[in-house]
Amino acid sequence: MKILVCISQVPDTSTKIVLKDNNTAINNQGVTFVINPYDEWYALVRALELKEAGIASDIHLVTVGKADTEPVIRKALALGGDEAIRIDADSHDPYETANYIAEYAKTVGYDLILCGKESIDYNNGAVGAMLAELLDTDYIGFASDIQIEGNTATVKREIEGGEETDTCSLPVVIACQKGVAEARIPNMRGIMAARTRPLKVVTPGTVGSVTEILSYELPPAKAGIKMVSADNMDELVELLHAEAKVI
């Protein structure tokens, strides 16, 4: 069974966002880039667990990005996986990204494609379901448990107010969130081994984006906090009622 794990490069979670060029771009100067947490902690680690359990034979990692994304895909490779693919494109939206990945995935034929529930930069959470459409497969989002038996995936996923267990046939695209895998950190052996594992660079066809970001804005500073004495909870309740109008 072949698994493809989608990896996206995002600014480290604690990055302070600074705008430039008249608010039309994000200033990347001094920003540390990391593997999108949902891709790393959940999708990739679950793929590794499935390989260790003898269920998966090959794990490929794919990212869409120019050469500056190589350190991040190498870091992902250090956690495990047999091969990494960088699709050499400067993608502008999930539509473009999904099309490039689908194009490549079709040339290999994967049984399972795992991604994170969303990437923490643009928070679209759209690539997974788009990929499923482009590859004509099912898609399960917000997965918190994935079991594979033969040709069938059994997946727990979040629903409103609870959890549902679904089954479907492979191939399938699954977007992962907390619960899917046990946390792990790369060990020295993995890091050394990653150096010798292949990183393939693929030139994509032309897809083009269907959206463009015209500008950015930072949220306004909070108008100032109102402090309430710990001895006066009646006042807090009154403020929440009369001023904030939330109770």
Added chain:
Amino acid sequence: MSVIVLVEHTEGNIKKKSLEAVQYAAGIAQKTGTTVSAVVLGTLADSEMENLGQYGAQKVLHVADARLDELHARAYTSALIAAAQKEGSKIIIALHDINGRAVAPRLSAKLKAGLVAGALSYPDLDKGFVIKKAVFSGKAFAFVNITSDVKVITLMPNTFQLNKGEGKATIEKLDVNFGDKDFGVKVKEVNLIKGEIPLADAQLVVSGGRGMKGPENWGLIEDLAKELGAGTACSRPVADAHWRPHHEHVGQTGGTVRPNLYIAVGISGAIQHLAGVNGSKTIVVINKDPEAPFFKAANYGVVGDALEILPRLTEAVKNFKQNHK
């Protein structure tokens, strides 16, 4: 030409956030000189569907196939495409929630349509079709222009206030020819968490962090939540330590909430926690450390020991309710 909007319902009632989506669709229809056709999938009474007229839908297209009572993303996609074809629609709207997020990207891929996921504004038509959305987990906003002919939007729930008007929508049955693949995902088991308010939908949330000291103190959080009719949440270390179930964990690696009121008790306010809650309209922070970063993101703050303050706050809410009956 009409704006198509996917309407969700549960136990015979249309969800409030879907009324928001219909109202949003009506706003766009007005700007673009069209009408709204709401798409209802599965079993629902006509009387309930007609009410969508009060929020601006002229028409309801009803696909009355009971299999659609559960989410089948591919079947939902097929139904919306059929509806859009029938109406000659170029704009399709769903919610930025679990269902909408499974369906809208499929529509986008299939129709080569630009998608704005998590819209926070009406489109600005002067500059194209420009919609505001949160990026970097709420640390910034982006203004996204959809450049394709067909446009797909998921609306962030709880973004616009509902205004109920007059009107009755007409109902039309829509037949869709589903294929086997449309129902490829089989639902084996559904587990609803009973007696709790689903977090993603909660208008009020009381949340506890490591400052609560241990699971034995959670009764204080639950008492306040019960008095307010609020959902309960927690920070990540609290879920990791199994003081609370994992579905309550909010933040960068957990769930996202956008309530009207978020009360954070004994939570430091690390940026990864804020990522899941900074869409809340009003934030109250209770923390014994006056330097806790959360105070910078809050509207109201109380410095002190949570274990002493919580019972007082619960009592104050109780009194308030007595006086405002």
